[in-house]
Amino acid sequence: MASVTHALTGGVRAFGHAGESVARHAGDMAQLAWQSLGATLRGQVAFRDFVIQAYSMGVESLPLVLVTATLSGVVTSQQGGYQFTGSIPLYVLGSIVVNGVVLELGPVMTAIVFIGRVGARITAELGTMQVSEQIDAIYSLGRDPVRMLAAPRILAGMLAMPALVGLANGVGAVAGMLAARSTVGLGYQSFLYGARLFWHSYDLFYSLMKAEVFGFIIPVISVHMGLLTRGGAEGVGRATTSSVVFMIIAVLVADALFPPLFLN
Amino acid sequence: MSVIEYRDVYKAFDAPVLAGVSLTVPDGETLAIVGPSGTGKSVLLKTTIGLIVPDHGDVVIDGESVFCGRPGALQEIRQKAGYVFQNAALFDSFNVYENVSLGIQEHEARRLGRREVARRVWHALEDVNLDPRAVLPKLPAELSGGMRKRVGLARAIVGRPQILLYDEPVTGLDPVNAAAVDRLIEEIAEKTHVTSIIVTHDIEGALSLCDRIGLLDGGKLRFIGTPAEFRRSDEPLVRAFADRQAAALTAMRSERRTPPSRRAGDLQSTGRPR
Numbered sequence: 385m386a387s388v389t390h391a392l393t394g395g396v397r398a399f400g401h402a403g404e405s406v407a408r409h410a411g412d413m414a415q416l417a418w419q420s421l422g423a424t425l426r427g428q429v430a431f432r433d434f435v436i437q438a439y440s441m442g443v444e445s446l447p448l449v450l451v452t453a454t455l456s457g458v459v460t461s462q463q464g465g466y467q468f469t470g471s472i473p474l475y476v477l478g479s480i481v482v483n484g485v486v487l488e489l490g491p492v493m494t495a496i497v498f499i500g501r502v503g504a505r506i507t508a509e510l511g512t513m514q515v516s517e518q519i520d521a522i523y524s525l526g527r528d529p530v531r532m533l534a535a536p537r538i539l540a541g542m543l544a545m546p547a548l549v550g551l552a553n554g555v556g557a558v559a560g561m562l563a564a565r566s567t568v569g570l571g572y573q574s575f576l577y578g579a580r581l582f583w584h585s586y587d588l589f590y591s592l593m594k595a596e597v598f599g600f601i602i603p604v605i606s607v608h609m610g611l612l613t614r615g616g617a618e619g620v621g622r623a624t625t626s627s628v629v630f631m632i633i634a635v636l637v638a639d640a641l642f643p644p645l646f647l648n
Numbered sequence: 649m650s651v652i653e654y655r656d657v658y659k660a661f662d663a664p665v666l667a668g669v670s671l672t673v674p675d676g677e678t679l680a681i682v683g684p685s686g687t688g689k690s691v692l693l694k695t696t697i698g699l700i701v702p703d704h705g706d707v708v709i710d711g712e713s714v715f716c717g718r719p720g721a722l723q724e725i726r727q728k729a730g731y732v733f734q735n736a737a738l739f740d741s742f743n744v745y746e747n748v749s750l751g752i753q754e755h756e757a758r759r760l761g762r763r764e765v766a767r768r769v770w771h772a773l774e775d776v777n778l779d780p781r782a783v784l785p786k787l788p789a790e791l792s793g794g795m796r797k798r799v800g801l802a803r804a805i806v807g808r809p810q811i812l813l814y815d816e817p818v819t820g821l822d823p824v825n826a827a828a829v830d831r832l833i834e835e836i837a838e839k840t841h842v843t844s845i846i847v848t849h850d851i852e853g854a855l856s857l858c859d860r861i862g863l864l865d866g867g868k869l870r871f872i873g874t875p876a877e878f879r880r881s882d883e884p885l886v887r888a889f890a891d892r893q894a895a896a897l898t899a900m901r902s903e904r905r906t907p908p909s910r911r912a913g914d915l916q917s918t919g920r921p922r
Contacts, residue, residue: 513739516735516737517733517734517735517737518737518738518739518740520694520699520731520733520737521731521733521737521738521739523697523698523699523726524697524699524726524729524730524731524733525726525750525751525803525807526723526726526727526753526754527750527754
């Protein structure tokens with residue numbers, strides 16, 4: 385009996401600690417986002433830093449995002465074709481591929497690529513700056529790391545992500561159309577007919593809205609985790625791993641919240 | 649110029665690091681803080697401009713509290729101070745010009761204009777015995793350890809601070825470069841009459857350039873006095889620390905004088921197979 389009580393108490397305590405930790409992180413990140421917004425509105429963010437970050441996040445991520453989008457479109461098309469052949473009119477595949485890519489695969493796969501390529505880099509970069517006292521140096525020079533480091537990255541993420549998702553949607557849909565033709569022999573006209581049949585313009589807006597939210601979440605978490613880094617090279621590695629885990633969870637949770645909030 | 653007062657500064661991480669340090673550094677003085685590793689020297693230095701917040705106690709600079717002052721006071725205090733970090737803490741993606749010019753406050757840089765900022769950066773680099781023409785476009789990764797330290801020093805002095813804080817300014821440098829940096833610190837203090845605090849392990853260098861020296865041990869200030877008083881002191885802690893440092897220095901020098909082939913374990917240089 386005593387051991388059960390002990391285990392229960394331990395469980396409650398662990399749950400409490402985890403809850404407190406999540407609340408603290410959330411509070412810190414909200415403060416970071418708020419300060420970044422303030423710096424942006426006051427025009428204190430260096431345009432040069434913003435352009436450098438936007439180029440690095442957007443242009444340099446483009447090849448990987450497009451490869452991922454192409455493969456997502458191809459795989460969706462092939463699997464849909466395999467399931468529908470002989471049961472459902474094949475032109476429905478056009479709708480399945482386009483809506484699948486635009487509503488889900490485009491934003492989520494791009495976000496996963498963004499986490500790996502951009503989020504991890506930001507945490508490692510800022511973490512290294514933290515452990516090598518460069519963040520302290522920024523404070524000592526009377527500057528604000530939020531203005532210098534956080535705000536340009538958050539703004540660039542919010543600009544780059546929708547642009548990448550827009551391109552990923554287009555490339556994924558076209559790749560799906562080509563794959564449908566080559567694997568199940570669905571003609572372009574039939575594919576486009578099916579795609580138009582269930583298409584709503586709102587779907588594209590929904591997709592870009594997701595992209596905007598992911599483009600905000602990823603840099604905020606990665607900057608926050610980078611600035612929290614302690615303990616040398618090992619600490620940078622730990623912070624980067626934790627940051628990637630948090631970003632993936634946050635993106636998937638946000639993704640799961642989108643349909644009940646915006647599709648019904 | 650500036651007066652710095654530490655008032656019962658206490659800071660604990662897992663264990664207490666600073667256990668109530670009180671100290672006044674008068675205007676224009678050069679104070680060296682020495683002590684064994686892990687006794688809170690760097691922590692004390694960082695509390696001076698609010699980079700670390702003490703659990704209790706306060707630091708007061710020219711009558712203005714660092715931690716309990718009016719809004720904006722901390723920013724003003726930081727603008728008065730130059731901080732030389734242990735590993736220089738230069739920004740990797742910025743070249744030397746960009747790194748040093750960051751030491752001039754934003755609003756002042758706007759007021760001065762680009763030409764004057766460039767002139768000040770140039771002079772700051774000359775003051776630390778670097779050739780501006782050669783180093784200005786370089787990235788920190790392209791500089792030697794000694795040059796990086798000097799660039800860090802140039803960044804600290806370019807804004808013409810009233811306070812200079814040095815965290816282990818000669819650690820990791822060879823004796824020639826260490827002596828050169830010590831000389832620079834002395835020259836800057838003489839030329840600008842800034843209030844300086846130097847945290848260091850280099851006791852000989854510290855004794856040669858400071859007005860007073862303090863020994864921090866176990867989170868407490870165990871000794872404070874002039875270099876002459878330090879040398880004469882028969883406080884057991886002071887003697888033990890000074891003797892340990894002297895022994896370490898002697899061992900290091902004899903190690904340097906010994907040819908590599910005589911050093912124990914240096915099998916490769918003796919020609920024996922590994």
